[in-house]
Amino acid sequence: MATINYGYREINCKIVYYGPGMSGKTTNLETIHKKVPPTNRGKLTSLATKTDRTLFFDLLPLDLGTIKGFKVKFQLYTVPGQVYYNATRKLVLRGADGVVFVADSQKDRYDDNVESLENLRENLKEHGMDLDAMPFVIGWNKRDLPDVMSVEELNAKMNPRGVPNFEMEALTGRGVFEALRAVTRMVLEKLEKEGTR
Amino acid sequence: MNKQGGSLSAEQMQTIESVLAGYVKDAGIRTVLLVDPDGHLVCQSGAMDTIDPVSFGALVSANFASTQQIAGQMGEKEFNAFYIQGKEKDLYVSAVEDKAILVSIFARGTTVGMVKIFAEKTVKEISANLVPGEGGDQKGLSVGGGFADSALAELDKVLGGI
Numbered sequence: 001m002a003t004i005n006y007g008y009r010e011i012n013c014k015i016v017y018y019g020p021g022m023s024g025k026t027t028n029l030e031t032i033h034k035k036v037p038p039t040n041r042g043k044l045t046s047l048a049t050k051t052d053r054t055l056f057f058d059l060l061p062l063d064l065g066t067i068k069g070f071k072v073k074f075q076l077y078t079v080p081g082q083v084y085y086n087a088t089r090k091l092v093l094r095g096a097d098g099v100v101f102v103a104d105s106q107k108d109r110y111d112d113n114v115e116s117l118e119n120l121r122e123n124l125k126e127h128g129m130d131l132d133a134m135p136f137v138i139g140w141n142k143r144d145l146p147d148v149m150s151v152e153e154l155n156a157k158m159n160p161r162g163v164p165n166f167e168m169e170a171l172t173g174r175g176v177f178e179a180l181r182a183v184t185r186m187v188l189e190k191l192e193k194e195g196t197r
Numbered sequence: 198m199n200k201q202g203g204s205l206s207a208e209q210m211q212t213i214e215s216v217l218a219g220y221v222k223d224a225g226i227r228t229v230l231l232v233d234p235d236g237h238l239v240c241q242s243g244a245m246d247t248i249d250p251v252s253f254g255a256l257v258s259a260n261f262a263s264t265q266q267i268a269g270q271m272g273e274k275e276f277n278a279f280y281i282q283g284k285e286k287d288l289y290v291s292a293v294e295d296k297a298i299l300v301s302i303f304a305r306g307t308t309v310g311m312v313k314i315f316a317e318k319t320v321k322e323i324s325a326n327l328v329p330g331e332g333g334d335q336k337g338l339s340v341g342g343g344f345a346d347s348a349l350a351e352l353d354k355v356l357g358g359i
Contacts, residue, residue, distance in 0.1 A: 003237050007210020012237040032356070040355045045252045047259075056259060059236075061251045064351040072348050075236065075255065091262045095235025177356045184352055188345035 002097050002191050010071045013187050014095055015180075018120050019102035020112035021053070021081030024141040027170035028102060029060045029076055032180065035173065036062065054080040057092045074184065081116065090123045097191070098135035098183040102168070103158065105140045105148035110157075117158060132161065135186030139168035139179045209326050210240065216322045217242035224315035226303035227286065231323065232258050233297050248302075257300050261290055278316075280309065289313065293320050296327040 002013045017025040026046070033044040042061035049055050057077050064072040077096075079089040093099075101120065103113045121131045140154055151167060159165055164182040168175030205213075217229050221243040228243040236255035261279075268276045278291035282305075289301040289312055299320055303312055 001235070003233055003235070003239075004204035005210065005239065007205055007207040007214075014235055014237070036355055042251050043249055045256065047256075056263075059252060059255050061255075062355070064348055064355060067348045067351055068344055070344075072351070073251075075251075087266055088263070091259060091266070094262065095233075180356065181349065181352060185345060185349055188348050192344050 001095055002187070004070075008071070009066075009069055010073065011191070012073050012075065013097045013191070014075050014077065015098045015100060015183055015187065016093055016096040017076065017078040017100045017102055018089075018093075018116065019081055019141075020104060020109065020116040021083075023081060023102045023104040023109070023113075023116075024139075024168070024170035025078040025081065025102045026054055026058050028100070028139070028168075028176050028179075029058050029078055031170055031173045031176050032062075032076065033060055035177075040064070053082065054078055055085075056080065056088050076180075083115070086119065086123070089119070090126060093120075093123050093129075094127055096124075096129070096134075098187040099131070099137075100179050100183050101136070101138045102141050102170070103138060103154065105142050105151075105154065106145055107147050107149050110149060113158060135183050135190055136163050137179050137182045137186070138163060138165040139170075139175055140165060141168040141170050141175075143167045143174070144169045144172070205239070205327075212326050213240050213323055214242065216319060216326070220301075220315055220319040224301070224303070224312050225307050226301050226312060228300075228302040229319075230254050230257070230300040231293070231297050232300060234258065234262070234295065239297060243302075254300070257288075257290055258298055261292070261298050278313075289316060291316050291320055293324050293327065296324065299323065 002011060004011050017028055019025050029044060033041060040063050045059040047056035057079060060076040062074040062076060077092050079092045101117060124131050138159055140151055142148065155165060166175040166178045170176055217240060221229055228245060230241045230250055231239040232254035233239055236258035238250050238254040241250050264276050264279055281288040285305055287303055287305060291299045293299055299316060301312055301316055
């Protein structure tokens with residue numbers, strides 16, 4: 001959960017990018033890293049395999065500067081999407097303030113999306129967290145590819161609560177900022193309303 | 198601050214800073230970081246050299262969390278600490294109960310046993326200062342209204358190019 005350091009006048013929040021393998025979670029962070037001025041971000045740290053698949057996580061620290069006397073910092077994490085890395089996914093989720101679910105819009109990846117979403121819900125539950133009660137947005141990634149499901153169908157099947165969702169092309173940046181902005185707003189509003197408990 | 202997140206008062210931070218500075222001096226270590234279990238840097242002391250404390254803290258926190266899983270699979274309740282030996286620098290990581298992680302970096306040649314003794318003392322002193330609910334935990338931020346809107350305006354500036 002978010003920490004407020006009154007000594008340093010600093011607020012730290014954690015956002016986790018979740019989704020099935022190869023859905024574009026790391027690409028989201030790479031795009032953000034490319035676009036954000038170096039003064040507002042730290043190093044993009046990737047714990048990846050030799051074939052560039054995420055092994056543990058990617059981490060991108062974002063610094064929003066000083067707002068109303070508080071330095072506001074976000075840490076953006078990805079999880080490894082492959083099914084057998086569940087133990088590490090669970091570790092990365094610990095203390096998450098918000099989640100961006102990066103779904104692969106291609107028809108043949110639908111089952112993987114559903115499985116990953118269910119896995120997210122289960123892993124949060126193990127940390128005593130409820131997906132329905134936390135800041136959560138969805139990015140329908142790879143909209144530029146052929147043979148994708150319609151956003152209407154994806155929403156009908158995977159987003160019954162109607163959480164904020166965005167068409168996304170992580171490589172070009174389309175929808176990346178919108179998803180980050182939406183989840184950030186939800187995290188900050190929750191923090192403003194509820195504090196750190 | 199605790200395992201469920203939280204806050205630290207200015208007084209707590211002053212005490213922790215003082216404890217860490219004393220630890221660096223007494224144990225003869227190079228660097229110390231205090232990181233919360235979620236990977237957020239809480240406090241640092243000593244020379245940072247080539248270290249980026251934010252990402253370093255997150256990496257060590259993740260590493261420590263994974264060792265706890267390993268402990269569980271070995272039938273151990275938990276590992277309270279681990280030591281990694283390098284060619285020029287060593288790393289000693291110890292748990293401050295379930296509230297934080299103390300990360301100590303020191304040059305080869307520093308007596309590891311001494312580091313462990315001073316780390317243990319430091320952990321006790323810090324633990325006493327990280328009592329949940331006594332660090333200004335409160336409902337809502339005392340930063341005035343419109344905090345989220347102001348922060349989002351800054352985010353828009355930062356991400357304006359996307």
